Amino acid sequence: MISLNSNLTLIEIEDLYLKLQSEKPIDVRLPEHLKQGGSFGITSAIIQFIATWSRSSRENKLLPYSQTIGVSSYAKLLHQPHGLTACYLAPNLVDSKGNNLRKSEVLAQAIPYIDAMQTSKLRETMNGRGAILACFAGARNEFLLPLYERPTSDGLRGVKDFELLTQQLINCCDPSALRRLPGAHIQAISLLIRELFENTNDHATSDECGKEYYWEYPNVRSIIAKYITFNPNDTDSIKTLSDVPHRLFYQKALLDYTATKIIDFLEVTVIDSGPGIAKRWLSHVSPKDKIEKISIDSEERLVREAFELGKTTKNISGTGIGLNTVIKSLVKLKALLRLRTGRLCLYQNFSSNSKQVFAPSHWLNNRKELPRTVGTSFSILIPLSSKK
Numbered sequence: 145m146i147s148l149n150s151n152l153t154l155i156e157i158e159d160l161y162l163k164l165q166s167e168k169p170i171d172v173r174l175p176e177h178l179k180q181g182g183s184f185g186i187t188s189a190i191i192q193f194i195a196t197w198s199r200s201s202r203e204n205k206l207l208p209y210s211q212t213i214g215v216s217s218y219a220k221l222l223h224q225p226h227g228l229t230a231c232y233l234a235p236n237l238v239d240s241k242g243n244n245l246r247k248s249e250v251l252a253q254a255i256p257y258i259d260a261m262q263t264s265k266l267r268e269t270m271n272g273r274g275a276i277l278a279c280f281a282g283a284r285n286e287f288l289l290p291l292y293e294r295p296t297s298d299g300l301r302g303v304k305d306f307e308l309l310t311q312q313l314i315n316c317c318d319p320s321a322l323r324r325l326p327g328a329h330i331q332a333i334s335l336l337i338r339e340l341f342e343n344t345n346d347h348a349t350s351d352e353c354g355k356e357y358y359w360e361y362p363n364v365r366s367i368i369a370k371y372i373t374f375n376p377n378d379t380d381s382i383k384t385l386s387d388v389p390h391r392l393f394y395q396k397a398l399l400d401y402t403a404t405k406i407i408d409f410l411e412v413t414v415i416d417s418g419p420g421i422a423k424r425w426l427s428h429v430s431p432k433d434k435i436e437k438i439s440i441d442s443e444e445r446l447v448r449e450a451f452e453l454g455k456t457t458k459n460i461s462g463t464g465i466g467l468n469t470v471i472k473s474l475v476k477l478k479a480l481l482r483l484r485t486g487r488l489c490l491y492q493n494f495s496s497n498s499k500q501v502f503a504p505s506h507w508l509n510n511r512k513e514l515p516r517t518v519g520t521s522f523s524i525l526i527p528l529s530s531k532k
Contacts, residue, residue: 145171145207146197148190151179155508157189158489161515164196169203171238174230176209176220181272184372185482188413188521190226191366192484195417195518198233198362206234213239215250222254223271225278225368232280233362233417261288266316273371275316281349282359291341291367297349300342303335310334317371317410321528325477332473333412333524340414340522341367348418348519352427357418365416372409372525389491389507393480393525410526417519420485422446435486440513443486451502472500477526485520487513495527 146163164170172194178186197204210217217239221227231237231254237245260268262285266275279286287295290309301309310333314321322330344365350356357363418424422443423435435443471494474481478495483504490504506512 145173147173148175150175150177152186152190153183154185154189157186157193158511158514160193161196161517164200164515169201169205170197171205171207172197172230172234173207173209174221174227176227177224177271178226181274181370181372182226184409184411184480184525185484185521185523187225187368187370188415188523189484191229191364191415192417192517192519192521194226194230195233195364196516198230198235199518202235204234205236205238206230207238207240209240211240213241213243215239215245215253218245218250219253220271222251223257225270225274225276225366228254228257228270228276229278229364229366232283232364258283258285261285261290264290264312266312273317274369275313276366276368278364278366281357281361281363281365297345300338300345303338306338306341307331307334310337313367313369313412314410317369318408318528321410324528329473329477333477333526336474336524337367337412337414341365344414344416344418344520347424348416350418352419352423363417365418366414368411368413368415370411370413372411374407374409389480389482389493389505393493393495408528410528411523412526413521413523415519415521420518420520421450422486422488425450440487444488444490447483447485447488447490448502471502474524474526475500479527480525482507482523482525483521484517487516489514 146160148157148160174190174194182190208217208221210220212219218227218231218237222231231247231250234247237247237250239245257269260266261277266277269276277288277290279288279291287297287299290305290312291301292299293301293305307330310330311322314325314330348357348363348365355361419427420435425446426433426435426438429446438446475494480494481492481504483490489507491507492502492504508514
């Protein structure tokens with residue numbers, strides 16, 4: 145059994161992938177909450193790990209830490225983004241006594257949170273300072289109203305609607321941030337969110353072979369916003385500095401403010417459990433090749449090519465909105481961008497340079513190739529202000 149604790153680091157989550165190489169079914173236990181709500185990238189990393197685990201064996205089982213018997217043992221877990229997503233993706237759900245539970249009955253407890261997504265009551269969608277909009281393939285409410293004008297994949301809302309949604313997401317995390325962030329920056333963030341979600345809407349509703357996901361072949365497309373604080377005097381905050389990119393970014397943020405103060409951040413993530421950027425792009429440009437057979441350098445080139453061509457894997461003849469426009473604003477925001485897809489985890493720190501191009505670096509210099517994960521996750525960390 146794999147038991148995830150509440151204060152996992154990104155490196156510890158990556159190490160868990162090695163346990164999925166077993167040919168035997170693997171049970172996973174998830175915590176009902178994450179320490180401090182989870183540091184940057186933690187929620188999306190857990191979701192991608194669970195998505196990968198769920199497809200490794202149809203015999204795998206998900207368990208809660210709660211000792212309550214029956215479907216109510218999942219009640220608290222369902223009010224967390226990682227828990228709600230895991231309950232949908234998991235092949236089997238059991239309680240602490242090993243009793244098999246019907247997925248529909250477990251997920252029925254999440255109806256209030258899904259209704260909150262549909263009606264834009266975003267503060268009620270998750271526990272803590274944040275919000276989630278999750279589109280579950282095959283679900284009755286797959287095409288959420290804040291994201292879609294009509295219940296079809298081609299009904300995605302326009303730029304203005306996404307700008308309003310972005311303001312609502314930020315307001316859930318830190319209401320005062322709407323006063324601190326320039327309007328042009330909020331607009332740029334909303335354009336990035338829409339472009340990335342439009343991309344996941346285009347490529348993550350079906351696999352690389354064109355087979356559409358549905359309830360029994362589950363897939364999720366989500367936008368998650370979270371409020372994160374960093375206190376250099378707090379040992380729990382310090383633990384988030386277990387890798388170099390995070391450490392450098394936080395150090396730069398502290399230099400911009402005062403080391404004796406707490407720095408608060410906005411984290412915005414767009415995530416899906418589809419094929420991944422390289423796998424999808426390879427199916428377009430070289431259908432006969434298999435992603436498992438190419439080198440890590442070739443996989444990285446595929447990812448970079450998808451962005452440099454402005455297509456983000458939509459289709460070969462399509463074009464994007466121009467990520468450079470958004471990246472210029474991220475430079476002004478001094479943000480950190482994290483991309484996890486396939487065997488890659490790429491970072492770009494916009495706080496220490498003025499590069500206005502997509503020029504990311506590998507997360508871990510000594511681990512360029514990571515275990516293959518399902519889907520794609522983009523996370524953006526934006527310093528908001530400091531407070532005593």
